[in-house]
Amino acid sequence: MGLVAGSVVLLLLVLGLGGEGPWHFLRNKTIPQSEWQTFSPPNGGCTVLMPGTPTPQTLDILGISAKTYQVERKKEKTYFAVTMFDISPPFLRPSLLQDVANSCRDAAKAHMDAVEPGSTVTSESAISLGNLPGREYQITPPPTKRGTFITRLYLAKIDNTHRFFLLQAGGSIIKPNKDDAARFFDSFKIDASATPPTFEGDTKEAGAKPLPDNKLPQAHSPPNPDTSR
Numbered sequence: 001m002g003l004v005a006g007s008v009v010l011l012l013l014v015l016g017l018g019g020e021g022p023w024h025f026l027r028n029k030t031i032p033q034s035e036w037q038t039f040s041p042p043n044g045g046c047t048v049l050m051p052g053t054p055t056p057q058t059l060d061i062l063g064i065s066a067k068t069y070q071v072e073r074k075k076e077k078t079y080f081a082v083t084m085f086d087i088s089p090p091f092l093r094p095s096l097l098q099d100v101a102n103s104c105r106d107a108a109k110a111h112m113d114a115v116e117p118g119s120t121v122t123s124e125s126a127i128s129l130g131n132l133p134g135r136e137y138q139i140t141p142p143p144t145k146r147g148t149f150i151t152r153l154y155l156a157k158i159d160n161t162h163r164f165f166l167l168q169a170g171g172s173i174i175k176p177n178k179d180d181a182a183r184f185f186d187s188f189k190i191d192a193s194a195t196p197p198t199f200e201g202d203t204k205e206a207g208a209k210p211l212p213d214n215k216l217p218q219a220h221s222p223p224n225p226d227t228s229r
Contacts, residue, residue, distance in 0.1 A: 046084070
């Protein structure tokens with residue numbers, strides 16, 4: 001699962017950022033509201049606002065197929081992506097959500113440091129979407145640059161399938177809980193039929209509380225880094 005999640009992150013970073021590097025100097029601008037539209041991935045079980053028509057991509061690793069839909073905004077030098085993949089029973093374990101979040105975080109930071117060293121994981125939080133558990137992490141570039149790379153992950157049970165949902169936004173105009181980032185992340189909805197994940201031997205639903213064996217810091221409000229440079 002770590003290999004799949006890490007590969008998804010790297011695919012999105014490569015597709016979204018090309019050879020220019022992940023951080024750009026831009027004036028403080030936002031995407032026009034008229035360019036946002038509701039997107040429902042085929043058979044994805046979710047909806048989200050995207051600033052344009054998403055480009056689909058399929059990643060197949062070790063028999064696990066990840067469906068990725070991305071919008072790259074060249075004008076604003078930023079991108080947004082939603083990714084889904086189902087997991088089979090052998091992979092299910094109480095630490096799965098945290099394991100995948102850690103793998104995504106490490107892969108993203110390693111890629112950014114390879115382009116330009118000095119990125120920092122500035123926030124890690126246990127989050128929720130209704131009664132569905134999730135994780136969020138934020139990575140900021142070196143001090144000479146501005147912007148944020150944000151990923152939110154949710155794990156849900158839909159019918160008899162456990163599905164991961166990854167939401168990602170990156171670029172120099174991306175600011176936690178503000179403007180385009182807030183519009184994107186806050187618009188995300190998972191079908192009402194989804195329920196919290198269940199694991200063999202569970203005595204209660206996982207809900208949004210940190211899982212017993214995770215090492216995630218206490219959930220806290222994401223920082224608002226200075227983007228006035």
